[in-house]
Amino acid sequence: MLGTIGKILINVAFLSAILSLIGYFLYSKEENKRFLTLSNWLFGLKGLLILAASGILIYLILGHQFNYYYVYNYTSSDLQLKYLISAYWGGQEGSFMLWILFSALTGFGLMKWVREPYRGPVLFFLTLNQLFLLSMILGLDFGSFKIGASPFRTLAEAMPNAPFIQSNPDFVPANGKGLNDLLKSPWMIIHPPALFLGFSLMAVPYCFAMAALWKRKYHEWVNAALPWTLAANLSLFAAIFLGGYWAYVTLSFGGYWAWDPVENASFIPWLIGTAGIHTMLIQRKSSTSQKASIILAMLAYVAVVYETFLTRSGILADSSVHSFVDLGLYNQLLLFMVVIVGVGIGMLIYRYKDLPSQQNESRFLSREFMTFAGAMVLFLIGMVMALGTSSPIIGWLFVENPTPPEISFYNEWTTPLAIIAAILTVIGQYLFWERHSAESLAEELLWPLVGASIGTIATIVIGNVRDLYYMIYLLSAWFALFGNGFVMFRLARRKPRLIGGSLSHIGFGILLLGFLGSSAYQSNLLDMQTRNYNVAVKEGEIRDKEGFTVSEPITLLELKLNEPKVVNDKYLVTYQGYTLRNQDRPGQQEYKIKFENINQNGSGNAFYLYPQVYPMSSADKIQWSVDVDVKAGLLSDVYLYVAGSSFVEGKNEEYKKMKNLRSGNNIQPVSQEGLEAEQDTVPTQKISLARGDSVRMGNYTFIFQDYSPVDQSQLPDSTSIAVRALVDIMYDASQTPYRTQPLFVLYAKDGKNWVYSPPVKLAEHNIEVQFTSIEPETGKIELTIEGISEKPKEEWVLLMAEEKPFVSLVWLGTFVLMAGFSVSILRHWDRERKRHR
Known part of the structure; x- marks a missing residue:
């Protein structure tokens, strides 16, 4: 029922936009106040309707109404409240709604502050823009012809051919797919609103430029448009910063910028908009650069629409890690772009001869020439980025599967x-x-x-x-x-x-x-042996097994548990184990890495980093994702993520074994004698642990936490050593470890030393743990484990560790x-x- 109401609200809002568009056009032609008043009311009604529809969508999200495709696709029942709210703009349909809302708020501001003769035409072009945005979420279906994708689609409407829908059209999943793990970041809560506010504001200079051409008022518009253009660029730059910082502390590509099409989608309009600000300042000061100001104001918003087309139509799905999934909006987005570009170019050509021309050339050493030159440099940078972003599309003219340019193209x-x-x-x-x-x-x-x-x-x-x-x-x-x-x-x-x-x-x-x-x-943090190896690689002294010269240096730092390494003659780095944190994500590991600055004295020179790894299972393999950790400093940052570990390797091996068993590839006949021998033999392993150490054996991880006191009243008077060991045993990816306290007692009897160490049983796992020895000098203990056939595995971690100066x-x-x-x-x-x- 609520979904139906939401659809109706969006459709009525679309109708209101059409009527207000007509009213603003008539007012701009005839300057009849009644048309303006009526159009303003219709514009306001449209904004309220979208606000109400947004409220319904958020209500459905918070209520876990998984029968709606949008709710199912972007949320789950265990999602935190802040991420449930941000899921409103986490999907393509919701982000369009947020864009429309901000555009409506912008329109209310323009109603109040824009003066004649620009008011009618400015609101006309803003409403035209909103009309296209509203069409993206209409969800009207006329058989083979569809308009938009509604955020209120049910699962049956979104996936009519799914087997579970065909067998049960009223099927409601118990849970949703959840939000992408990479988007579970506070920075991603703020980044999209800042971005879409910038997109909405960037439409204003475009609307003013179109109004100036319509009304043949080519000078005064910059005074009114300049604060809006500055605000648009400020909002876009804030979004760029938030996105860059999110990438820096979340993604593992090693920085804050990767020249991805979605990153460029905000940067290109910002560059062109900043160029436009400079020409507007020239025009306001000296009544020159009217043509440049109009063209750049148009192109800044054209860049917004063009980049929206690139990232939302699915055309760059293979070129961008951020690109939205295609919702069938390709033709609508293309039409949106063609109309915005076509109207702008058409009006510019129509009025071009009428535009004032500069009578005298500016002197080389004049503010007009230098400011204009600066604007053109910014514009050229934007065009280089636009060319690189569009290269996969251009490449289709020449090759079958074009690829985006290397990062070096943009840098050079x-x-x-x-x-x-x-x-x-x-x-x-x-x-x-x-x-x-x-x-x-x-x-x-x-x-x-x-x-x-x-x-x-x-x-x-x-x-x-x-x-x-x-x-x-x-x-x-x-x-x-x-x-x-x-x-x-x-x-x-x-x-x-x-x-x-x-x-x-x-x-x-x-x-x-x-x-x-x-x-x-930036430099990799590596131990001396690895650095010497890399020097030899650079000099061509290293050859592989086939005799070929090795050309690739090692960039990863390998650490074994509790075995410190000196890296870059600056830090003593120690891997101190990992913790399974299933409450955050199933199977997530948090690794503890200690850094000590060897060039400083005192206790304050140590810090810890906690990079994380978590599994993202697929049909044929486990895909591992990482969360980086950063130690920010005034002069440099230490940037760290896990590239591999003994735990990850073990899980991959387990997955392969299970897959082989399911497929029957690993099934071998076993003789009766072999089976009886296997049943009669209980495997026994011995492991040595220092306090804080952990050892993995098969699916089990043994962690020696500490010693525990023993009540000696029940022990012989001749007891010389009596101690319990607090040993946690973690099975697989279990959240809560088994706490065991095996006892070790050394006492004298009949002139001989005797050991008393009763085994501790884990009945549900059919294993026994016995505390069989202790080294008083080192504090290490020996445990004897029965019931586990796998040998103890050495625990290690492989790190991508970098020092980044002056971030x-x-x-x-x-x-x-x-x-x-x-x-x-x-x-x-x-x-x-x-x-x-």
Whole structure:
């Protein structure tokens, strides 16, 4: 019933959008206030209907209504409340609803603050955009023709051909599939709302640009659009940061950015939008760059729609790890993109001759030229990224199975452009606030250049930088930092509200320093033997069994239980065991790795990292996923995840054996004599454990926790040693271990020493544990185990351990850049508000 109501609400909202679109068009043509009033009410009704539908969907999610496909596909009964709520936007249909909601809120703001003559056309184009978004969740089925995918589809509607549905159309699963484990992160709760808020706000400059073309008002629109564009870019950049930090602390690709299409989907509009901000500033200051401002405002939102098409249509399903599953929206998304692009290009061509042209060329050393040049560099970086993201589609013209470009493609093309952009931020800022000749500008730039040179030389010496390209890169980054710092200091003394641009550029310079340090100069943490091996590999001295030269160095650190290793002459690293944490995920292991800084003294130099591994079973094998752990530092981070372990290896072997048994590949005839001999022989194993050690034997793990006191009143007076050992026995992936306390007593009788150590039985597992010996000097104990045939396995772990210098500068630069955007928003918003009092 509720699902039906939800569908009705969405359909009525779609109808309201159509009617309000017509009303805004008529108002823009005839300027009849009645059309505006009616359209505003219809727009508001549409927003309320989507809000009500969203409430119903959240209610179904919280109520575990697994008969609805969306609830079944993205939630489970054991999901925490915060992740149940975030599941609302965790799927494609729900994320469209969130986008529509934010777009509706944006529309309410535009109703209040947009003035004539732009109000009608701006709201018309915003409603047109919402109409397409609403069509994605309509879920109308006309046989072979379908419009959208409803979030209120039942399982029977979503999977009509499933055998369990055909046999029982009213089937309701006992539980849902659950949220993707990688999305169970607080950062993923915040990231999507920030992203879709940015997408919604980025539609505003597009709508203003279209309104300017419609009404032939080509200048004043930038004053109203500028605060919205700044807000859109701030929101997008916040989303980029949240997504990057989530990737850094969750995924195992080793960083915060991988040039994935979904990552680029937010970055490309941000770059084009930032370029548009620069041309808008030129237009506001000197009434030039009208064409560039309109084109970039259009392209920023076109990039949003295009990237939405790429990541949601399924066209990049094999190229992106983040791409949404295709819901059959390919044609609708394509139409959305074609209309947004077509309307924009069509109106631009129609009005192009009417657009004002700059009468006189700008001087090279002018704020107009330098600011425009900076905007074009940002635009070129965006185009490089768009080309790389689109390469799998372009590749279909030439090859059957095209692949996305390597990361090196993006790095090689964007890095020189970033260097140019860094230099232009300084020159542009000096020329933006004051007019200069070549001589006066050179004089002004002298001190920033001196500061940048000192910073670069210091970085080269301290960081042992030997690459000339990196030296030039460092000089440009320090130049952006010092140059914009001098400008900001001067502006702050005159009028602090003017520092937004220079503060953002300082953040950009800090980011460049962080990017280089954390990527080009990260290093693997390896022991001396492995490092020497890698040196020999580099010199071509290592050959494999076939006699071929080995070219790949070792990048993984292998540790055995409680056997410390010195890595990179800096840390003493010890693997101290793992813990099964089934309450978080079934079969999840948490590994305890101790780091001690050997170059420091004192007790505060040790820290622990706890990387995790958990299974994701499939039909033919166990797939293991990892959660990284990071020790953040001011100058460097230690980044760690588990690449393999004795536990994981054992589980893989068990799975293979079970699979072979099920398939009958491992069944062999056994003679009666062999069977009787096997029954008569009880396997016996001896293991030695120090306090805190663990040993795995077959499906059992024995952990020696500590010693326990013994009540000696019941023991002979001649007892010399009496002690119990607290030994936990974990079977398979059981959550609660068996706590045993085997006894060891040494006493004298008739001039001889005697041992009393009664076995402890685990009846349900048919094994016995006996405390048979103790080493007083080392504290080690010996246990004799009966009933387990497998030999004790040495416990080890294989780690990808890296030290990443100056990652903190990436986060610092991000915050400084966002602070600069925030200051600019307040300044331009206040100016616009005062103009229309």
